[in-house]
Each structure stands twice: as C-alpha cells, then as structure tokens.
Amino acid sequence: MNLDHPRIAIIGSGAVGCYYGGRLAQHGHEVHFLMRSDYEHVKQHGLQIRSLHGDFSLPQVLCRRSTAEIGPCDLVIIAMKATANEALLSLLPPLLKEDTMILTLQNGLGSDDFLARHFGSERVLGGLCFVCINRISPGVIHHIAQGQISLGEHSGAPQPRTHDLAAEFQRCGIQCRVEPSLIAARWKKLVWNIPFNGLSIAAGGKDTAAILADPILEKRVRDLMREIIATAGRLGHEIPLSLIDDMIERTRTMSAYKPSSLIDFLAGSEVELDAIWGEPMRRAAAAGIAMPEVKRLHEELKARIAAR
Template sequence: MKFAVFGAGGVGGYLGARLADAGHDVHLVARGDHLAALESNGMRVESIHGDTNVELPATDDPADIGPCDYVLFCVKAHDTRDAAADIEPLLGDETVVVSFQNGVDNERWLAEEIGEEHVVGGVAYIFSTIGDPGVVEHTGGPARFIYGELDGERSDRVEALDAALSESEGIDAVLAEDIRVELWRKFAFICAQAGMTAASRLPIGEIRESDASWAMYRRIVEEVCTVARAEEVDLPDDTVDEWLTFARELDPEMYSSLHYDLTHDKRLELEALHGSVVRHADDVGVDVPMNEAVHAILRPWADRNEQ
C-alpha cells in the first residue's frame, strides 16, 4: 500500500520507517534541516524496540507524491488547519487520513477541511522525538497505535490499515471499538502530565512528592473525564485510577512535549489541550478550575512563543 506521512517527526517518522521495513511504499513530508537530512542521508530510527535505517522519498511538497491509500497525519495540533489545507494533492477518492495527534479536536478540524469521509481517528502511545536531523529517537512507551472509524464502524479500509500496522515490527497495533473513548482517555492523561510538568517546570517525580501538586494532577484527570462523560463518551469507570497508577510508575525525570516546547521557545499545543478542555467544559456546563488554572498560567508563554 502507498502511505504518505505528513509530519515525519518523532511519531510520523517512526511509523513511516516501520511500515517501510514491512514492505510498504512510504513517502515522507517534512521540512527544514530534518528534510535536508532525510534527502541526503535517509532516516535512522534509534528505538528500544530495535534500530533501523531507511531511505525513503522525502519532500516538503505533497504534489511530488500524489494520491495515496493512507495519509498518516502527525503534525502538531496547532498546525492542523494549515497542514490540512495543503493535503489535497495526496487525496484520491478513497484516501484515508489518519490523525495521530494530541487532543480531541483534530479529527473535526481535518474533516472541516477535507471532508469527514476521508478521516479516521488515531491515538499514539510513544515517547519519540527528532534527536538530530534525520534521526528519530524512540526512548519509551509501548509504541502502541490505536485507530478506528469515527462512527465506530469496522470498515474494510480500517481493517486493511490494521493489517498493515499489525505486520510491522515494532508497532503494537490496536483497532479500537470506539475511537472517541480512546481519544478522550489519552486526553485525560496528557492534560495532567503536560499541564503539570509545564506549569511547574518540574519533572513528574517532584510533582508526585508534593501533596498539593499531586492532588492537582489527579483533579485535572478527573475534570477531563467529567467533560468527556458529559459529552456522552463512555469512558471506563477506572480511568482516573488507571492513569494515576501509570503516572506513579513513570521515570521520575519524565517531563512532556509541552514542557519541551515551552523551554525551547517553540509554539505550544496549549489550545489543543487545556484550552480545548475549557471550551468543551463551557459547552456542556462543567466546571474545570484546574484546567483553567493551567491554561491561564501558560497562555502568556504560548503568546510569547508564537511571536
């Protein structure tokens, strides 16, 4: 099958390399120094699940690639609308665009640009970044990728995607029964982990050691779950306890991508995370004071980093 990876960074680059190793026709969309390195030296994946080197066609112009069977959409959430507007050359009548991004709004934003019939939801559980241009470093996480039709249907196209990902070494592939549940489930964790490490500028270990901070971490998860259930998302009853148990076991030096972007003067995904919680909460009449606090603390930094 022909795949395009739109945003071949830590997540997209990892997926593209594993699919290429499984024999699929993979094309990368990237930019800047990373693109230059991909074009000249190929891509190296350094992974806890095994390293690999691949030489794949890479470009910053989707028109160079043409229509694909699947587009793996892996850009930062704040780039979703702009990137979606550039995706048209990759689309045929049957092309499937799978969002592997942070947040619960990306699929809707994509659908508004390219049509809901093209969009499939996805969730990625992987700690991976661009270590150097052309090098993807996978340092943790199960490399689990969950995906599914937005309406919950088990379609031929999503089963074909499942087969391609399942046969790729280094990918834990899961076809979701209800992708909305999976999106909100991860959202609850990432808002707590990202919000607390970024707002405090401290790793999870020190947050766990502070009773007040650890209580706030829990309340962020609880608030997101409350909003999800108010939107009729059937989250498991143990979601909060599950994530608190998971967070207790994280490496004490673990931060988040939001903290990384904050401390490296990069644009923040704040509006796709805590800003989104606040907006959804307002729509359903739920109070989310902890998420509001994180949003208020980080909004000036987000403004500064966008200049």
Template sequence: MRIGIAGAGAVGSYFGSMLEQAGHPVTFLARGSHLTAMQKHGLVIDGDGAEAHSTKTFTDNIEDLAGSELILFCVKSNDTARMAEQLLPILQEDALVLTMQNGVDNEETLEAIFGRDRVLSAATYVQAFLEAPGKVRQRGRVKLLIGELNSSAENACARVIETFQTAGIDAVHSGQILKRKWDKLLWNVTFNPLAAASGARVGQILDDPPLRKTAEAISSEAIGVAVAAGIAVEPDPTISKIFSNAEYARSHQTSMLQDRLQGKRMEVESMCGFIVRKAEEHGLEVPTLQSIYSTLSFMNQQIESG
C-alpha cells in the same frame, strides 16, 4: 501501500520508518533542521531494542504526497486545518487519512474537509522524541488503537491495521475510537500542560507532592468535563488508572514540554483549551486547568512574538 507522512516529527518519523522497513514506499514531509539532516544523512531511529535507518524520500514539497494511498496525519493540532486544506486538492479521492494526533477535536476538522468516510483515527501510545535533527529516540511500549469514524470505512480500517501489524507494530481495532481518544486526552491533560509549565518529567510530577496534588486536581476537573460531555467515564477508577499508567512513563518528557524547550508553539488549545471551553459550555468550574491554560497561552504568545 504508498504512505505519506504529513508532519514527520518524532511520531511520524518513527512510524514512517517502521512501515518503510516493512517494504512500504514512504514519503516524509518535514521541515527545518530535521528535514535538512534527513536529506543529508537519512533518518535514524534509535528504538527500544532495535535501530533503523531510512534513506529514501524526505521533502518539504506537499505535492510529493500526491500519490499516497494512506496519509499518516501527524502535524501539531495548531496546523490541522491548514495542512488538510493543502492536501485535499492533491490527494486521490480514495486516499485515507489517519490522524495520529493528540486531542479529540482534530477528527471534526478533518471530516469537514475530507469527508467522514476517508478519515480514520488512532489513539497513539509511543514515547518518541527528536534526540537530534535526523535522529529519533523511542523507548517503552508502542501501541495503536485505530478506528473508523463511519462504518463504511470498516474494511479500509482493517487493511490499515494489518499494514501496521505486518510492520511489527502492535495495532488493534477499536469500535469506540473517540472514547479511547478521550481516555488518552485525560491522561495527557493531567501531565502534559503541567510538565510544560513546570519543566518536570512525568516521574518528577508523581514524586513532588505539590505538583502531584496539582495533577490530581487537573485530572479530577477534566474527568468532570468528560462526564458532562456524555463520555462514559467512571471518575475514581479513571484517576487511578491515569496515575498507575504514568508509572510506566516516569522518564517521559511530554510533547508540550519538548515543544517549549525547542521554542515551538505548544498544543495548548487542543490539549487543554478544548476542555476549558467544554467546561464553560456545561457551566463547570475548572480553576486549576484554567490557571495552567492561561499560563501556557501567554507562553505561546511570547514564543510567537519571538
């Protein structure tokens, strides 16, 4: 299967490399120092128990993705519409687009551009980060839950899942992928924005009483919004699961914190702005999340202004 990685950061680079090792032609679309390093020395994956080295196609020319049968859509949510609009005219009409992004609002943007039949969605569970340009470190479990947005894409989705499985990746089908993406969003909104604002890793949030209390408040507020939005969530068991799962990610430096430390725009809108707006729609107060959202939005403005 010819695969294009739209946004070869840590996550895209990791999965692209795994698929390439399994014999699939992979083209990595990247930029900046990460691209330069990969073009000079290849891509090194320091994985949990194994190391991989890719030396094939690294580019900043979107036209090089034209022949892809499958696009792993891994750009930050801030860039979803722009990247999709650039891909639309160059991709073949039956090419599939699999979003591996955070949040639950990217699917709506992608289906408006590509059509519901071509878009698949994945809840992506992986701890990966750029250790240095051209080198990705991955630790802990890796799991993908993949589902189609339209039942007409069920067979295509099964083929994509098999492709990941033959590359040694734990990938399974979900018939309720948007619900599973909400589950992941609730974990992310509990820890990701707070980590970005405080500079703390997940374990530090768990162990510091004031930070943990803030995380619990954010989690409770976000779950209330999910319930109001019609998502089948049980508050108490969900909070318990969020914090028990966090124990397995104690050393994790969240993606938003990574972006902040690297001077990049954070996924503030998709990660927490979306929930704040949903709360407003349903007449709910989310004071803790609103405070974090305001703080991070201001930080993003500072980053953008240089």
C-alpha cells in the same frame, strides 16, 4: 485502500511521524516523508530509530519537499502539530484521490472534525499514540517506551478498513487496537495529556518523574484526571476511575520523560494550547459543565507562554 502495496504519505516528519512512518517503511511499504528542516540530512544519511524494541536504520528515505512532489496516495498520516492545521488546506489536495484515507495522529480535540469538514468525514480516521518518543537530532528518533496506536473512525463505528489497517500496523511491529468510539478514546488520552503536558510547563519545566516526585503536583495530576473523567462521563463517554492509578503507575516507568508540549515550549515553538486544553473546556461549557481545575491550568499555561 490497497493494503497490499499502498503509497503512504507522512505529513509532519517529527518524532511521531518518523517513528511510525519508519516502522511502515522498515516492513516494505512505500512511505514518502514531507520534510523541511531535516530534508538535506535525511536525504544524505537516512533515518535512525533507536527503540526499546531494537534499533534500526533506513539508509534510503523517500523524503520530499512538497506534497505535489509526492502525488496521490492511498493513506495520508498526519503527525504535525494541531496548531498548523490551516496549512493542511493546501498540503492535502495533491495527495488525495477518490479513496484516500486520512489518518490523524494529532493530540487533543478538534483535528478530526477539521479534516472531516474540509475533506469529508468518510475519509477520516483518528489514531491516539500512547508513546514516549523524542527527536534527539536531525534524522535520529529515540523511542523510549510504549507505542500503541488506538484507531477509530470519525464517521462512527469501526469499518472493515479500520480492522484491516490495524492488522497491517500490527504486522509492521506497531501495537494497534481498534476503538469503538474515537471521541471517547480521545477523552481517555486527555486524562494523561492535560495534566502531564500542562504541569510540565506550568510547574517550571519539570519532566514526568519530577512531577510525580512532588506530592503537591501529584495531587494536582489526580485532581485534574478526576475532573476530566467526570466531564467525559457527563458527555456520554464513560471512563473508569481506575484509569488514574493505571496511568500514573505507567508514567512512573517512563523515568524522566519530557512531554511534547514541554519540548515545544522550551524550543520556543507554539504549544497546542487550544487542542489539548481549550477545546475540551469549550465542549464542556457548551453542555453546561465547569472544569475549574483545567481552567486554572489553562490560565497558568497562557501566562507562562506570554512571559516566555
């Protein structure tokens, strides 16, 4: 990939796609945003990013209605919900040339494998976004806390391009680290995503501060985290138990943050039930490992969603 003057496409121009794509555009990159609902607003008014690292705006944004309009790119960044992955089968081909890299910033497990299966493992990288971020109105993104991307290769160990891409993200004001194992990093993120995204819905629409203010819910968070760490370890992905206290203390600094799954649930949108809760349980079951705490939460979520 040409990192000097790359053409970049953002597929999924919600909070995550607009924030990271906006950072890249802010630092001079040619970034094309595939947009649907916000297209007219952003075309006329641009993007506004309100960030703890300093606000900025992009008055002129390359927003597009179709990937055919964007054309071949050097880097495609996928930030859409994993629930819509089948749409990528028609969205991605117009963007691809021989050496195009596909970077998925999606949650949960399975998206990397889906992309590798259909477009080639050698193209695919995964990024885990540790960020508190919301789209608060058309074209307006609120970056509340954190922001690091952990970057890894689907095909195995990091390559020179992995480090080059991480360095370019760093140059553009995006904290980025290279992970030796993408799948291990994904399990590490599930340690936060499974309990907080899940309990925010199952407990009746609670933000992270409300969850941690309830001793019973905090205990469930810790029980879920221990189960996920134990499962990951048995699958060969060692995660230290000290991560539990570290994640909980960092979550306390987020104040009253609504996880993305809660926002989807309240908006009537599809929740990433399979990628975040279902697929980890399937992989555990295939290895003969039970996850009773996660299964209980998964059942509660299915009931809440069915009753919505």
